[in-house]
Amino acid sequence: xxxIPAIDIxxxxxVRLTEGDYQQKTEYSASPLxxxxxxxxxxxxxxxxxxLDGAKSGKVTNWKVAEDIATHTHLIVDFGGGVKTxxxxxxxxxxxxxxxxVGSIAAKQPEVFREWIASFGPSRxxxxxxxxxxxxxxxxxxxxxxxxxxxxxASYMEMGIRNVFCTDISKDGRxxxxxxxLYAKIKQQFPDLFLIASGGVANMEDLHDxxxxxxDAAIIGKAIYENRISMEALKTFIQSTTH
Numbered sequence: 001x002x003x004i005p006a007i008d009i010x011x012x013x014x015v016r017l018t019e020g021d022y023q024q025k026t027e028y029s030a031s032p033l034x035x036x037x038x039x040x041x042x043x044x045x046x047x048x049x050x051x052l053d054g055a056k057s058g059k060v061t062n063w064k065v066a067e068d069i070a071t072h073t074h075l076i077v078d079f080g081g082g083v084k085t086x087x088x089x090x091x092x093x094x095x096x097x098x099x100x101x102v103g104s105i106a107a108k109q110p111e112v113f114r115e116w117i118a119s120f121g122p123s124r125x126x127x128x129x130x131x132x133x134x135x136x137x138x139x140x141x142x143x144x145x146x147x148x149x150x151x152x153x154a155s156y157m158e159m160g161i162r163n164v165f166c167t168d169i170s171k172d173g174r175x176x177x178x179x180x181x182l183y184a185k186i187k188q189q190f191p192d193l194f195l196i197a198s199g200g201v202a203n204m205e206d207l208h209d210x211x212x213x214x215x216d217a218a219i220i221g222k223a224i225y226e227n228r229i230s231m232e233a234l235k236t237f238i239q240s241t242t243h
Contacts, residue, residue, distance in 0.1 A: 001215055001218060002217035004046040004078075004196065004219045007035055009032055042231045049069065050080065055081040058084055059082050060082050060091075060092075066097060077099070079101060089124075099126040101128055103127070104138040107138050122159060129153060129164055131168055149186075150186070165196035165217075167219075171199040171200030175228060176202065178210060180209050181213075193216075196216065202228055204229060
């Protein structure tokens with residue numbers, strides 16, 4: 001199972017939210033690029049980069065952070081948060097970023113996302129499924145849609161999408177453990193999916209549980225920043241799962 005640290009950005013700085021609430025924000029001292037380099041030095045190969053300003057405003061904002069990380073590291077990066085236009089998709093890909101993360105637009109304007117898939121290919125996208133009670137949440141988690149999780153994933157798998165990360169927002173940032181049963185259910189229904197668990201990881205035991213549930217990767221944020229999981233422990237985990 002791959003480990004994908006998350007770097008969430010507001011005003012160019014590393015932050016973490018609790019349950020997606022912008023009022024419950026913790027700011028960290030290291031810059032996003034510094035954090036990315038620390039991860040790379042410890043054997044991490046992938047990075048989940050989220051423009052929280054963009055997610056809130058509906059327009060990608062923190063371009064410089066994304067460009068710096070793409071330019072100055074060898075990490076495989078997925079980047080999103082407010083991606084709404086074809087021009088933004090083109091710009092992200094042109095930076096050398098591997099995956100464009102798409103969430104709200106896939107739920108609210110599926111015809112637009114389908115057009116992007118047809119133009120750029122399904123392998124350029126990572127579909128974000130943010131859920132509460134197995135219903136898709138949109139617009140930086142501010143509103144609940146009427147779309148059910150499993151049919152949502154199925155509709156895009158039909159178009160060739162294979163990379164999906166699922167965040168149970170009731171768990172995110174709370175350090176109370178991930179929605180392991182939900183991920184096992186998704187993986188059982190879609191065995192060909194590259195399923196990335198997101199939200200709630202608090203300790204190394206959680207990572208072993210997610211691996212046992214069939215997850216292909218796990219996104220970790222607050223647990224690293226708050227030293228619940230050490231970089232050395234992650235390094236050991238990565239080595240044990242790759243040999």
